[in-house]
Amino acid sequence: MTKNNFLAAKSYVKQKMFESASQKVEQKIKELRANTPNLPFEKTKLAEVEINKFFYEGKTVDRVMIVLRSNGCQHYKKNGGCSMCAHLNGSPLTEKITHKNYVEQWNSVLDGSFIESSSKDFDLNNYPVVCVYNLGSLLNQEEIPVETVRYIFSTLNQYKGVKKVIIESRAEYVTDDILSVIKEVYDGIVEVGIGVESTDYTIRQLCHHKALEDTQILTDAVNMLHKYNMKALAYVNFKPIFLTEQEAIIDAIKTSTDCFKEFDFDAVSIEPTSLQDNSLANHLYNLGLYRVPWLWSLIDIIHGIYNNIPDKKLDIRLGGYFDEEVLSGSQGTGFQGRNEIFPHMTSSNCSHCTNEFVEAIKKFNMTYDVKELDSVKHCPHCYSLWQETKNIRDSRTIIERIEDILGKRE
Ligand code: SF4
Ligand SMILES: [Zn+2]
Numbered sequence: 001m002t003k004n005n006f007l008a009a010k011s012y013v014k015q016k017m018f019e020s021a022s023q024k025v026e027q028k029i030k031e032l033r034a035n036t037p038n039l040p041f042e043k044t045k046l047a048e049v050e051i052n053k054f055f056y057e058g059k060t061v062d063r064v065m066i067v068l069r070s071n072g073c074q075h076y077k078k079n080g081g082c083s084m085c086a087h088l089n090g091s092p093l094t095e096k097i098t099h100k101n102y103v104e105q106w107n108s109v110l111d112g113s114f115i116e117s118s119s120k121d122f123d124l125n126n127y128p129v130v131c132v133y134n135l136g137s138l139l140n141q142e143e144i145p146v147e148t149v150r151y152i153f154s155t156l157n158q159y160k161g162v163k164k165v166i167i168e169s170r171a172e173y174v175t176d177d178i179l180s181v182i183k184e185v186y187d188g189i190v191e192v193g194i195g196v197e198s199t200d201y202t203i204r205q206l207c208h209h210k211a212l213e214d215t216q217i218l219t220d221a222v223n224m225l226h227k228y229n230m231k232a233l234a235y236v237n238f239k240p241i242f243l244t245e246q247e248a249i250i251d252a253i254k255t256s257t258d259c260f261k262e263f264d265f266d267a268v269s270i271e272p273t274s275l276q277d278n279s280l281a282n283h284l285y286n287l288g289l290y291r292v293p294w295l296w297s298l299i300d301i302i303h304g305i306y307n308n309i310p311d312k313k314l315d316i317r318l319g320g321y322f323d324e325e326v327l328s329g330s331q332g333t334g335f336q337g338r339n340e341i342f343p344h345m346t347s348s349n350c351s352h353c354t355n356e357f358v359e360a361i362k363k364f365n366m367t368y369d370v371k372e373l374d375s376v377k378h379c380p381h382c383y384s385l386w387q388e389t390k391n392i393r394d395s396r397t398i399i400e401r402i403e404d405i406l407g408k409r410e
Pocket of ligand 1 (some may be wrong): 075
């Protein structure tokens, strides 16, 4: 065998191993999704409305997050979706939400009728930042009709107190057609959050099961948004399954740095993995094969990004589920009566210091000042344990880890 033939054969075997691992992951995800409950959601009622603080133009402002009850993510329906996500738990599986239903949901925001407690008045004008989410891609016409997107943005245009609208979409749906519709009817700032998760091919495709083959799609999406003077926000999932804590920290730093430097995103939101029912991450947690990320690791990540890009003030946010004020939705408190999309476990330290750290994250998100995180005192119960966790090494490749956990190739 010549050297070239040998190299070609080696790369063929590697590719086959990769494909087999990918199929194993997808198979397992689909198996778990079969348990997704088909709940009788009211099609004309919003899934959730929450209020929290947000850093905007150097100031802390109120942000309202509106989650439409929607048709759910197409990637989830077709391929099982991402390994850490189970948003489809909050969408009807058989019934379709129509434009008319969406309009009724949205009108309940405009007239404030969605509020469950009668003692509160609601006026969108009081919220400089408004998030409109649909548990999927707002720019995908298969999930939400164009006329709905047009309606939502044209009505938002009448609320001059609203300065910025944040929506979410997979990168492939960020197209000329849909952005021109928004631009036609809305004058304010629009930011589109795009799930990048990882810029490492193996991690993104195998650990996240993102089905985002080529990062050129990200470049095209960011360029398209900038063409329309819109902002591009990258979601970076911190600690997907199959990675050690330290590998996950390194990946989050590298991915966030790439998002700013290579892909020209305007902002990055680090999203620590949380656990929802019927996700692969949750399944591995139940088997004792996964732990949600440590909050301490976020300090390493923020410093790591600033070490790579020292000369700029960066728009880095820390995502997650912190106790926002819930105006509508059945989330409840202390995880009692939580709604279908709310995770039962989030990124944490130990029971003695998690709350303090979460307060520091909230302050960080109101100021973008890393000192807020640095100032959390080292917990005598868990800080050294976290440091030891970072020393854990796994000599196996990611493919070998998948084979060990989900079974070998046939
Ligand atoms: S993370 Fe986004 S793309 Fe992935 S399954 Fe969830 S909603 Fe769909
Ligand atoms: Zn602790």
